[in-house]
Amino acid sequence: MHFKAQDEPAAGREILHVDMDAFFVSVEEALDPSLKGKPVIVGGDPAGRGVVAAASYAARRFGIHSAMPLGRARRLCPDAIFLRGSHGMYSEFSRRVFKLFEKYSPEVEPLSIDEAYLDLSGCARLHGPALPTAERILDEIRSQVGINASAGIASNKLLAKVASAMAKPSGLLWIAPGMERRFLAPLPVDRIPGIGRKSGEQFRRMGIHTVADLARLPRELLQEVYGAWGEKLHLRAHGICHSPVVGQAGDARSISRETTFETDSIDPAFLQATLSYLCEKATGQLRTSGLYARSITLKLRYSDFRTVTRSHTLGEATAQDGVVIATALGLLNRLLKGRTRVRLVGIALTSLTRSPNPQTELFHDPAPEKWDRLYEGIDSIRRKYGFRSILRAASLPRD
């Protein structure tokens, strides 16, 4: 076998989840420091019918929380300062924070205006170990943007998010690799993202109070009751999360896979099989991330280290192996005319979107959904048995 391990997922991932503390209120305090420490509520006219968009920690001590009707908030704390909110300002502060993130990782996935995942794996050479890096990021948010944030570091997104929530306010929590399950086990079941107050209540009525209680339920039972969500619940209760950190769809970010051969090759069948395999891997990650790609770029490095790239842009974005492979092989075959040996082959998927064709999203025919279901099946078998459990015949290299 000519493959090296480098195209397999990295073993020790370091994922950072950063979340601003009471973001709207923090921005208001940055603009008017006299608000600091006071019960401040952002959400409009307390006599109106709106709800609390954000409450300062001082206001939360009165039992006020977001999504609560403003009238009720005023009854709980008549002295609170009510602000209408300035959304232009919130976007501006958010932009500053994300600008800062980009210095630390090429992979920044925004979850909302005030929350993001950063993949710090492999950034150690540039920025040092993850924990001091995270501290520095929080410090810079404080000193350069003027607001407070909390963060969690862990080996996956699930744990990082749970950790940052527990670190609030202005804290930082690191879950050591190997401690994932032990960390989650004693927590209340509604600490698991996706389990809201209502389902948390439901679980408690069934005698399931902690994540450990949930983890003890048989996977089949959860699947029977909750379907696909039951499968996710089972994985989350065990601290398992394979979801990659993916930059915002629509910007210049890409998903790529490449491999360097142990021995340079000019065998077209071998190069085609390798490329096909890399396409399957990249497209699999595309689907895991709920994305579609419109541009496909092939990269070849010859034995003399000369590197060439060739791109093709599709009429419609895709998440189908077949389309990506056919396009990539087309690009490869045009480059294989010479007799130069190849030492590296790679594929990059760019122009990523959340829908195959955003303009006609409302009118698309149901056929692509059939494909989605097929790939969902393939992807879940791979999660269980490993990526190589299902491969296209075209991706099987001939030794």
Ligand SMILES: [Mg+2]
């Ligand atoms: Mg927040």
